[in-house]
Amino acid sequence: MAVIPPLSMRPTPPTANKLSKQSIRPANLPRRSTLKRSIDDTNLTNVPSSPSKRLRVKFDADVDIVSADEEDDLDPLVVNEQVRRALERHLAYDHESYERIRSLFSIEPGKERALSTKALRYYIQALEANVSRLRRDCGSLVQSVISSEWVGRDDAYVATFVRFLGSVAVAQGGFVNAIVGMLVDLLGPQKTRRIAECKVVRQPKIHKRVLETIKYMTQLIPLASSVLAQRISSKLDFEFRKSKDRMAFVENFMQLIHYTPEITSEILTTILRQLIKLDASIQADLDEEDDDVEDEILQHMTKSQTLAYSQRRHSSNTSSDDASNAESTEDSDSDEEEGMDPAAARKKQLKEDVGEVDKIMDTLFEYYAELTSTTNLELRDNAVEQLIAQFNSLILPTYRSRHPQFLIFHFAQADPARVDRFVTNCISILLDQKHSPMIRHAAAAYFSGFVGRGKNVSPALVHDCLDLLCQQLDEQRLKYEPGCINPDLKKYGDFYAMFQAVMYIFCFRWRDLGTSVLDAEDDDYSDLEDEQQPYALPQAIREVIHSAIYSRLNPLRICSPGIVEQFAKLTHALQLFYVYPKLEENKRVRISTSWRSVADISLSSGSDGDRNWVGENGMLEGYFPYDPYHLPISKHWIEGDYVEWQGVPGEEEEEDSDSDEDDENETEYDMLDDAGDDLESDEV
Numbered sequence: 001m002a003v004i005p006p007l008s009m010r011p012t013p014p015t016a017n018k019l020s021k022q023s024i025r026p027a028n029l030p031r032r033s034t035l036k037r038s039i040d041d042t043n044l045t046n047v048p049s050s051p052s053k054r055l056r057v058k059f060d061a062d063v064d065i066v067s068a069d070e071e072d073d074l075d076p077l078v079v080n081e082q083v084r085r086a087l088e089r090h091l092a093y094d095h096e097s098y099e100r101i102r103s104l105f106s107i108e109p110g111k112e113r114a115l116s117t118k119a120l121r122y123y124i125q126a127l128e129a130n131v132s133r134l135r136r137d138c139g140s141l142v143q144s145v146i147s148s149e150w151v152g153r154d155d156a157y158v159a160t161f162v163r164f165l166g167s168v169a170v171a172q173g174g175f176v177n178a179i180v181g182m183l184v185d186l187l188g189p190q191k192t193r194r195i196a197e198c199k200v201v202r203q204p205k206i207h208k209r210v211l212e213t214i215k216y217m218t219q220l221i222p223l224a225s226s227v228l229a230q231r232i233s234s235k236l237d238f239e240f241r242k243s244k245d246r247m248a249f250v251e252n253f254m255q256l257i258h259y260t261p262e263i264t265s266e267i268l269t270t271i272l273r274q275l276i277k278l279d280a281s282i283q284a285d286l287d288e289e290d291d292d293v294e295d296e297i298l299q300h301m302t303k304s305q306t307l308a309y310s311q312r313r314h315s316s317n318t319s320s321d322d323a324s325n326a327e328s329t330e331d332s333d334s335d336e337e338e339g340m341d342p343a344a345a346r347k348k349q350l351k352e353d354v355g356e357v358d359k360i361m362d363t364l365f366e367y368y369a370e371l372t373s374t375t376n377l378e379l380r381d382n383a384v385e386q387l388i389a390q391f392n393s394l395i396l397p398t399y400r401s402r403h404p405q406f407l408i409f410h411f412a413q414a415d416p417a418r419v420d421r422f423v424t425n426c427i428s429i430l431l432d433q434k435h436s437p438m439i440r441h442a443a444a445a446y447f448s449g450f451v452g453r454g455k456n457v458s459p460a461l462v463h464d465c466l467d468l469l470c471q472q473l474d475e476q477r478l479k480y481e482p483g484c485i486n487p488d489l490k491k492y493g494d495f496y497a498m499f500q501a502v503m504y505i506f507c508f509r510w511r512d513l514g515t516s517v518l519d520a521e522d523d524d525y526s527d528l529e530d531e532q533q534p535y536a537l538p539q540a541i542r543e544v545i546h547s548a549i550y551s552r553l554n555p556l557r558i559c560s561p562g563i564v565e566q567f568a569k570l571t572h573a574l575q576l577f578y579v580y581p582k583l584e585e586n587k588r589v590r591i592s593t594s595w596r597s598v599a600d601i602s603l604s605s606g607s608d609g610d611r612n613w614v615g616e617n618g619m620l621e622g623y624f625p626y627d628p629y630h631l632p633i634s635k636h637w638i639e640g641d642y643v644e645w646q647g648v649p650g651e652e653e654e655e656d657s658d659s660d661e662d663d664e665n666e667t668e669y670d671m672l673d674d675a676g677d678d679l680e681s682d683e684v
Contacts, residue, residue, distance in 0.1 A: 083127060106148070117195065236250075429443035437493045444501045449504070450626065473498045496559055499559060506570070534575065
């Protein structure tokens with residue numbers, strides 16, 4: 001009897017086995033990419049609603065980039081998949097797709113193969129969706145996106161782009177510097193953007209978009225504020241080919257204060273530092289030019305720039321005609337510069353620089369005027385304290401800065417409390433031996449200039465300040481005179497700085513320091529005119545000045561010849577002192593000049609070379625900070641703040657009769673211009 005094996009052990013017929021394998025293993029299909037397969041599978045289930053409509057998007061299995069002709073039907077999901085795969089391949093050292101995506105952002109709008117704004121927005125969205133993959137290895141792609149054109153496109157693209165910047169900065173902090181640097185660069189002069197499918201975007205809107213983006217970035221990332229402050233400082237340190245390019249940055253940085261108030265101090269300090277640097281360089285350049293160059297520059301500014309600048313500052317929008325006119329003017333300026341000789345080019349540049357100083361001063365005056373006039377007492381006090389701090393750190397150490405100090409000159413006179421605050425600040429620096437001699441001498445000059453020429457400094461305060469100076473002067477004389485052999489600026493510099501300050505204050509405020517009526521009840525003087533009545537200076541002040549003049553320290557030999565001569569004329573006219581014999585005697589007094597080489601070495605490390613406070617032949621430099629302010633645009637801010645030079649009693653009528661044909665503005669005595677010219681220095 002045959003045994004039937006179990007079913008499980010029965011051998012499978014060859015044909016059945018073959019059929020089973022064929023049924024289980026499908027036939028080999030052409031190898032396709034994942035993206036291609038997903039698209040095909042989708043097509044099997046998603047039939048177009050219209051039989052006549054067919055998908056126009058085509059994919060290359062190797063490149064995975066759509067052609068520009070088919071961008072209208074781009075699917076954001078498809079673009080996202082392309083970007084994801086390109087980034088993954090890039091990390092696997094397959095860079096072709098990555099480079100093709102990067103090139104999309106490198107093509108200028110309007111050029112061949114440039115994608116539309118809508119298509120680029122899809123790629124920005126895809127990059128944001130894959131922001132975690134944008135590591136350091138993808139820095140070239142991120143940099144291309146950051147540097148691409150975005151401020152000239154539509155609002156939807158700008159919003160997407162700004163959101164992408166925030167996402168990249170949060171996910172990858174290493175890109176913050178590049179993002180902030182790009183934004184700061186866009187705050188300079190900008191040409192009108194005209195991009196297809198987008199409205200025309202002009203400079204005011206470009207700057208507003210950038211300012212709002214900076215605000216968004218600094219609120220999103222605290223680190224961005226410190227990076228922004230550094231970029232602003234480095235941007236203004238750059239040498240601009242045209243002065244008006246600098247002004248565009250300055251105006252936008254001032255606007256930036258309202259968007260990023262946390263870096264207000266850094267912005268103002270940076271702008272003031274550059275203003276001082278530019279102003280000092282102008283004064284140095286003017287010294288190399290003819291005497292009439294400054295008048296020529298001011299006349300040019302008054303006629304051609306003041307009105308135009310004021311209209312532009314107070315207009316909120318710029319028309320297309322204005323923009324085209326500005327562009328044509330810039331082109332004509334470039335053409336003119338090409339044909340200029342070096343001397344004319346230097347003079348033209350000097351005019352532009354003076355104009356920029358004037359505009360920046362006007363901008364700062366306007367900013368601080370708003371702060372100091374607010375009803376918020378804390379804001380007012382902070383503004384004044386900030387001005388004083390900037391004066392101490394920036395203005396005081398800088399030699400030959402002529403205009404920035406008028407900010408503190410104007411706002412410190414706003415009320416008696418501010419006057420006292422600034423005067424006290426200068427005196428404390430003058431008397432503090434921890435400061436260098438040059439800083440103390442500078443403080444004496446600014447102190448005397450403020451008290452002497454500040455119209456809102458009360459006569460009582462003028463008297464108190466001169467009392468204090470004379471008290472310190474007498475203490476210095478008693479300290480130094482016993483060991484003094486010859487006048488020496490190096491050894492007794494503080495004494496000479498104080499005495500020059502006393503002379504300067506007296507020359508401008510002598511009417512507030514004494515009285516021309518000896519006794520109001522004395523009939524002997526009641527019939528005399530005011531200028532004919534005897535002048536009386538308080539006895540204590542007069543004795544201190546007399547003792548200093550005839551001491552061994554001999555301040556009239558060391559102080560600036562210009563102020564010494566005016567002091568001699570005035571005191572003689574007022575019948576206080578007759579120092580002309582002393583001046584003649586001083587022509588034979590020799591002073592040592594060998595110390596200057598030592599001083600130069602010790603001061604060479606100081607900021608801005610403040611060794612220049614030393615005058616010629618070992619005499620004190622005749623620098624008087626608040627000399628007449630002539631900048632036409634910003635001059636109106638200090639009107640009513642300034643004590644003009646009124647001449648010497650008894651000589652005014654004589655001068656008027658001799659100068660009827662002169663311009664009335666020339667009667668003002670400019671201490672800075674005339675110092676050293678009235679009295680020739682002798683060989684020592």
